[in-house]
Amino acid sequence: METDCIKEALPSGTRLLHIGPHKTGTTAIQGALFAAKDAMPEHGVDFPAHSRHPMEAALAACARPAMMGDTAPTDKHWTRLLDAVRATGDRTSVISSEFFADAEDDETIARIVQQLGGERVHILITLRPLAKIMPSQWQQYVQNGLRMGYDNWLEHMLRKAPYEQPNPSFWRRHRHDQLVERWTRAVGPERVTVVVVDDGDRDGLLRTFEALLGLPANLLRPVPDAANRSLTxxxxxxxxxxxxxxxxxxxxxxxxxxxxxxxxxxxxxxxxxxxxQDVKITTPRWAVEAAGSIGAEMAGTIAATGVRIVGDTALLSAVPKASEQVPxxxxxxxxxxxxxxxxxxxxxxxxxxxxxxxxxxxxxxxxxxxxxxxxxxxxxxxxxxxx
Structure with a gap:
């Protein structure tokens, strides 16, 4: 299923909340928005966060713990962001953090939406194929202390019910159909936009944000960030x-x-x-095929919710070609x-x-x-x- 591009921007005064999830281009869009922070107000759009990524505020809002060893987030982080959003008045504002996808229940999501502006809130969810997310998410978990090898981790995530160990957050974030359903229950399908990221169109996500926010073309530009690269x-x-x-x-x-x-x-x-010459993280064929099957199921469920979809949902079930080289x-x-x-x-x-x-x-x-x-x-x- 392929949808048309966005033809009209969201209404002025919208609170656009981009919730990720992880590994779907979130860092790239956050960097571009923050770099354009001083230029966007001229076009009626504010970026109220005080940093590129208001991670502590999102964690506090979702009542989630900090990353291993980091300072625990507090309500002050969330309150500070809310105050900045309210200060934008009747102007459009955009907030982005993939940690909002970690909100566990309908009550938490409803509270976040209400505090950000209720009916003014529009949810943006960016998605990539599960087969491409898995290796990137595993190495990110390792950066937060995970000790399990990739093959063993895949066995737990895909074959060992209830698929919650060692990282219960994985399917909360990446069972994308359920993620869309949770947030749709809070705001209705007319206020949810799902963007299927096409890795073949490097700037496509930036152009989508510009269209949604009513910004001039190419105002959002890629910002190099070596610190965000995946590990080999x-x-x-x-x-x-x-x-x-x-x-x-x-x-x-x-x-x-x-x-x-x-x-x-x-x-x-x-x-x-x-x-x-560096060896990349390679997903075994059985896991890639399993991810493709789950992706196809999720794409069908998302389409049935009635939310606006930008991009080709067939990409969500894409199975990468197997490498012929023995790593x-x-x-x-x-x-x-x-x-x-x-x-x-x-x-x-x-x-x-x-x-x-x-x-x-x-x-x-x-x-x-x-x-x-x-x-x-x-x-x-x-x-x-x-x-």
Whole structure:
């Protein structure tokens, strides 16, 4: 089923709420909207968030926990965003966070809609084929502490009912037909737009947002963001094995946020770009076909809801062609490993720890690596708590 492009913008004064879900071009659109924040008001559109992605506000609104080791979101984050939205008055405003897709029940969704403006709220949901989402979502879970390998993770998500472990959020986000139904119950089908993202049209999503908001063509431009790139298989496996060691040694979550995700991984992403020789995360054929079947079922259910659909829903059941090449064993490049290690060390250096106890008799070389990691971890945690 293929639909026409958007011919008319949403009514002036609409609160356009883009809820993702994850891995459907959310970071790209958030970056473009934030970059155009000062230019959009001239055309009657405001971007009320104080940052590119108001993640804490969305998490607080949905009563969801923060990412591993991050500061817990509070009602103040959500209230601040609501105040900024209300300050836009009768103008159109646009809010985007994929974490709104994590809202678990109708009551939570209804409250979010009511607080944002009730009948003025229009929901925008962006979708991609499940087969393309799975590898990207798995490596993202690994960046948040997951220790399970990809094949095993796929078995749990696709073959082991009730399909909730180890990541119950996966199907809450990516059973897309149920996601559309939940939000449609809150606002009605006439105030829900579903956009099927075509990966072959790189700027198509930006043009769709411009049409919905009544913005001039090409006002929204892509913003390069190396920090948002997916990890290669070797990088993900290195991080996954680090997660195993991290959990096995009982280190605190705060350290993971500072040293691993926002230290080692962030610096590695910004400093190293994947090459054609890097092994990509490959989904086995059985899982790709299962994803295609689920995608076809979801496309039919979404069409039956009566919401406006932009794009070709047949893409949701697309099954990528199998690679004829046998993938080599992933190997982490020395430069990549060095940049990851440097990122962790730089994070430690950014929060130096003052030594208040006399030096111990043993040297570093006489101390086990496990004990060194534990001592370093607790020292950094003390500094974090003081800050």
């Amino acid at each position: 298989l070797a990088e993900t496996e290195m991080l996954r094995k680090l997660n195993v060691e991290f959990r096995g040694n009982g280190l605190p979550d705060e350290l993971y946020s500072k040293l691993v995700r926002n230290g080692a991984v962030m610096h590695m992403k910004n400093s190293c770009s994947p090459t054609p 080599e064993a992933p190997r982490i490049a020395p430069e990549v490993a060095a940049q990851a290690l440097y990122g962790a060390l730089a994070a430690v250096a950014a929060a130096p720890v003052r030594h208040t106890a006399p030096a111990k008799a043993r040297t570093v070389h006489q101390t086990s690596s496990k004990e060194l990691v534990r001592v370093l971890g607790h020292r950094c945690l003390k500094k974090l708590r003081r800050r």
